[in-house]
Amino acid sequence: MTPDKYHKRIKGRFSAAFLSVSKKYLFPANYRKMLVVGCAASILLLVYFVLDWTLLSSRFATPGLVSSNHADFENDCEKCHDLANEVANDKCSSCHEKFGDELGVYTFSAHYLYRSDDYARIQAAAEKSRNAEKNCYECHQEHNGRPAEITNVPDAKCLKCHDFGSFDSNHPEFQFARERVPDDSALKFTHIRHTVFVSKFLEQKGQRANVEETCLYCHKAQADGKNFQPLDFDRHCQSCHLTASVETPLLDIRGASADEPGVETLGMIRKRLGPGTRWAFYLSPLEFDELGGRKVKKAPVYHEDPWVMENLKQIRKLLYPEQGLDGILNTTPNPQHPDFQARNKKIIQMLNEYAEQLRGRPEAEIQQDLLIIDSLITLAERNLKKDLQLLSSKNMNLPTLALNPDLTQNQIDGFLQVADNLTGAGNGLCQQCHRLSQAGIVSIDGDQRSLRRAEFDHRAHILERQCLDCHNIIPVTRQLGSDTSETKAIDVSATFNLPGVENCRECHSSGKTNSTCVTCHQFHPNKEQRGNLRLFAK
């Protein structure tokens, strides 16, 4: 054997190494150290976590402090949380109002129903939403720290269903602005003339009157400053209109047959003793002036004069025998929804009977009650209409009633003439301000509110804006001397004088003031609005 024959080819500078052979080589020391450090730290962390969870109520593990409203029971996790479940709605309603039943404020259906009186539309949506009840926490998120406002729901939550982008980008035009719903088409009112008049009046009284003060002379704010009290004849108009000097023209007295159109005298009404005629006994015959038993006139004529109303009612009964509703109502809606027609009819019938009983009483409080009943019945009546279910009656389309087929055209014309004479504008009577239609006075919506689905607080805006900054379509200028012939054409109450969404965007847009959804809208109806809900309750 000659090893030198197989010479070592690898000539390094170093001698050969021996192999590292221990088990420790496979798992080197520094690696072990790192693992030990890591595991030790983890174990400490786990121990701390467990202690914190059991003793400190997870102060460490909580994703954020509970808001100040709920801070009282911050350490009482079970008040809201359930093991391995999401926060259930029952937990919220243990303090907040119970949800679940139809009238519940916090239900999803309430969200739909509230604010809208278009029952047909709501019905379909309510069906869909019955099973789509949302969890409270989806919008109202806790654990965001003490100062978090839970009710200040971010836009993203609303935008999941209402895909409008944001207020400044895609929010639709307000409904009345979109449809150019006029302020009041049932009332003939010249804003500019009246403003000029009132301002001069106030000046005479020694009060300096700029336009805004003039506006406020009639438009009185409600107690909370949000909106304005409904306009009222007695408060706002009586001082000038339907004064004692106003009287009806001489009108024919109604004959025994329908061929002789005319009005009923007080005596005739008294003799009739029909429902809703008790008032006749309280009217003074001195107000009437009969001439030869064939003509009669009344002076003075009151606002909502019962004699005039009764006559109109009788004429309507004659002309439109199928109107189905008589007595109180000014308009005769046509029932068109057989589904709930019965229910609404029942309501109406009930209210009618109640009103009938009250009608005979002249006391002021009773009259007030009657007004309320009126509005309720109006509301119920509107439900029977097929479209356009605004709370306001401004857009009421008077259905065409069927004329009595037994009457001749002459007779019909005659009676209509009587109705016209009874309420003639030329005489300063009803039609000076009201519209007569189908022998009835078209009712005026006293409720001044146009925004149905949002809240608007006038008081909050009054520092930044004056009335005419927003209500600037009717050109009531600040100079108040602009009662020119050009303005006459638009100086009617039927003018649309409400600002649209662009007007709001001047201030309410990103970068300026609040433009979140919750600034104007509410998901859950507030207490005032619950009245509507009751009507829809099963």
Added chain:
Amino acid sequence: MISDFVKSPRWFWMFVFTTVFFVVSYAAIWIFDEVTPGNFWGLTFGIIATVLFVAVALYGIRRRTMKTSSKLKLGNSNTWLQIHLYGGTLFLLLMFLHTAFRLPQSAFNWWLWFLSVWVVVSGLVGVLLQKVIPQLLSSALTIEIRTDRIDELVNELRGQAEAEVAHSPAAIRDYYQRTIAADMAKPILRPAFFKDITGGIQTKVRQMDYLKQFLADDDQKRLDNLEMIYRCKLECDAHYTLQKPLRLWLMAHLPVSIVLFTLVLMHLFIVFYY
């Protein structure tokens, strides 16, 4: 071109594709809905992030169970590393998507967020180190040593140098004692090696060249030999210095990742409990 920077372009493009996919899907969701950690989309991102995290953490186990892994044919260590790197980076991205790029609100969540970022960033730093240092080492060094032998090797070198010097004239001996002996004493960690991997040999070479002219032929050969030994020693030091970060870096990454693992488990527990 990509293959200059990454070892496996295939994995890289898969990673790019997946990233783009997630980012695009996030943008799409953001348009139609919102992403919060608790809602469906956020949860999906979170679950994917967790799965990724656990999967890439297994890499550590793969590396320490070589026998079993080879036997069970679990795949190359290199493949596991690629998955670990790209999966880990995706984990960070998904964590951001899960939280919808919002900063955390509570102490616990801060720990979670911060440690995630720390672990991934330290991992990426490690990748950078592992890319740069080996190339630096092989760029200019002629020998390759194992640093666990360094003490023994340095001793050998010193022995050789001293043997050489013992037979040398006084000039060389003095030069050695004054300038080189100190360096030969033990392995030296010198950060300057990152800037000059030759360890400043130029100066010494110039000095030795100067000295050579005064020496006889034999002694010149001795000086040359001494120079070779000294060069060798400097290269050992260079190896020692440059390989240290490769070992130490892991200390910033591994223990924290274990703690992060625990935190993630705790987070899962909290989320599903409440």
Added chain:
Amino acid sequence: MTPEKMAAAESTIAMRLEQFQDRWTSTGANSGITQIKEKPTPAQLRQYELFKEFDDTFLEKISPDISIARWQKDAILFEEGTYVDLAFYVISGQVKVYSGGQTEEKILDKPIFDAGRTGAIILEKTEKPKAGAPLQGTVLLNMVEDQLKKVRQKSSEIKFLATIGVNVAFGNEATLSSGDVFGEIGALIGWPQVVTAKTMSECEIIQIRVPALRQMKRKSEALKNRIDKIYKERLLLAQLRGTPLFQKCDQNFLQSLKDRMELVSFESGEPITAEGEPAEWLYMVRSGFVRLAQKFGSGEIVTTYLSKGMTLGEVELLIGHTGGWVFTASSVEHTELVKISRTDFEELIRRFPPAEKLLWDSAVTRIKESGYSRRNIQHSEFVSTALEQGLVEGSSILVIDLDECTRCDDCVRACAATHDDIPRFVREGNKYNNLLITRACYHCQDPVCLIGCPTGAIRRARVGSVVEILPDLCIGCKTCANNCPYDAITMFETGQTWPNNMIPEGLRGKPRLVATKCNLCYDTGHGPACVSNCPHGCAYRVGSVEQFQSLVSKKKEA
């Protein structure tokens, strides 16, 4: 012999004696040796026919590798399928050699070496010859013939060529008696035995190890002729038919040629040709590598190398007016070549145009290579390094790309984990550019580590497969570690000590060292653990110089 060498020889003898006895026990072969005489004197040796012609000095030199053993009856000398590095010369007695027909099972089902990586031959199962079919000679000859038909005839794929020392027809047996030699070719070429040898009576046998054999073959014409004759008879034909050069030649021509051609061998560094000397021969390499160099400047520049199946001398013989040998050819390690005369060469090219074409192609390639090397020093440097560092030898060299290696040692750890916590290589070695050629087993095509193991602990795992070390048999004598030119075999301290009742008395009480080397994880069912456990995928097992070169150039481009 100097006193020091004498003392060394003495201790070697003592060691060997003990190891030798132990060896026969440990291989599981029935220890049939009743008596053994190591290092016989020249006088003792010269009694026998085989050694008569050698002089005393020579016999002295080779005597450490010769022993005379007395075997009992019915003892198994070696079994079919084992590797034996001994030749046996029967002094007295009878030995029966037979094949039990088990050879087929010893063939691998699957390649150990991945053919794509190392280019190893894939041995497939061959069928037993049908009953009644004419027997074509030796068993392995059949295998080789079948195999060579299937495999593409590239030199890098002709790695293992079979031989047995005795012509044993399939299923038959032969009896050998006084004066017969057997096993020498298997020992010389390193192929497993295909017969079992069993003593029929008490025998006295001379056992000669490979180094002595090789020396003897060189020294003794007679022995050489004898061995060559057998080789020529049995296997040269098949081998020739397997080479690209002689593929298309007809049987008759080859039959006649093989009798005329010379079989020559050279040791490490020995010159085969000298530039400028007259060129009258065509050489073809049978095994090993030949370095071709040319005068360049004041020295010689390595231009290219030859491996199995390639020819030397075609340039000179075909072109004619080259002024003698164009190259100085020398042997890298142990090389075996065939030498063909000019006349035979002329006949070859005249009768077989494909052979001529091949020779012309080869000549052109050789000229191109040499020209290229002379003008591109870096290529010559690469070739020289490849030869120097043994890259040509290795069929699976572990190369680590240092540009990506983070020195995490996972490769070594994986090796250790797979093999009982003891790593089988060291992550150290020479650097070539940015590639580290580790000191892990190269898996040489002609492994020298097999030579001289006293206990048979180092051996091939199966036919044609990796060389492995069985730790149970290893006694830590460091022979294989010393043999390995690339320092790929490492000793490790087990921490144990040999018990006090060890049969080799010299080992008693000493710390137990064991040799260990890479075995390509062949028994694990998965590939080499080092490669698959490198996290950066920068460990490569390189099977050929071309693969290494492609690794180098890949980096250069990057």
